[in-house]
Amino acid sequence: MRPLIVIGNWKMNGNLASNQDWIKTVARGMESGMPSGRQFAVCPPFPYLSQCATLIKEHSLAFLSLGAQDTSAHEVGAYTGEVSSVMLKEMACKYVIVGHSERRQMHHEADEIIAAKALQVLDAGMTPVICVGETADEKNSGRAVEVVRGQVAKQLMVLQDRLADCLIAYEPVWAIGTGKVASAQVAQDMHRAIRLQLAEFDEDVASHVGILYGGSIKSDNAVELFAMPDIDGGLVGGASLDPQEFLAICQA
Numbered sequence: 001m002r003p004l005i006v007i008g009n010w011k012m013n014g015n016l017a018s019n020q021d022w023i024k025t026v027a028r029g030m031e032s033g034m035p036s037g038r039q040f041a042v043c044p045p046f047p048y049l050s051q052c053a054t055l056i057k058e059h060s061l062a063f064l065s066l067g068a069q070d071t072s073a074h075e076v077g078a079y080t081g082e083v084s085s086v087m088l089k090e091m092a093c094k095y096v097i098v099g100h101s102e103r104r105q106m107h108h109e110a111d112e113i114i115a116a117k118a119l120q121v122l123d124a125g126m127t128p129v130i131c132v133g134e135t136a137d138e139k140n141s142g143r144a145v146e147v148v149r150g151q152v153a154k155q156l157m158v159l160q161d162r163l164a165d166c167l168i169a170y171e172p173v174w175a176i177g178t179g180k181v182a183s184a185q186v187a188q189d190m191h192r193a194i195r196l197q198l199a200e201f202d203e204d205v206a207s208h209v210g211i212l213y214g215g216s217i218k219s220d221n222a223v224e225l226f227a228m229p230d231i232d233g234g235l236v237g238g239a240s241l242d243p244q245e246f247l248a249i250c251q252a
């Protein structure tokens, strides 16, 4: 049985005071227990990882892990401005998002770089959350499955059976931050296509990999999405900034 995993991606939001309030509210909400078989994490910007790690510890927040939004494709060295996976591991991160569409688009990250980042995350002992997804144009021209299969194929080529230790996040670019969530059936169909593609490589890998959905998840659409057989949770952007809304999604 794959666990249901909900990961909040704060993107470039938050500050020392609001982070403290967020963790306090989530700690209070999780105090009385959470549905079993679920895992939760939050990905603050790099400078706040240490603060959030300390707060999670102080509140004995056993249900909540920490994640990062990106990492370097390199292990160590002269890479000004970059943050290595080993550093993120030291900051108590469990998950690292790689290949988010905002990085693919704004920082021209190609699948090869994303796979190299995923390898760094795995080697440091964490779980990469590899994002894939088609743009509106690709969807409208009927190429969604082809595009996503292409992205997954590039990861498979490099990661091979190490993909079993990764999470994949299907995030249709047209659904990110737009309020246009994919219908549960459209998302399920793509998740199924990804799982079948993985099964062509290795049945065992296919049955192990958690495939999360991302793109305009809210508490009122999460129940239907998470009920789908191939949707193993969600990567939540905007809605994760509100701790009550994040809690409601975690409980969905």
Ligand code: PGA
Residues within 6 Å of the ligand: 009, 171, 175, 176, 177, 178, 179, 214, 215, 216, 217, 235, 236, 237, 238, 239
């Ligand atoms: P959103 O973002 O929930 O704000 O649509 C999701 C993401 O970018 O991971």
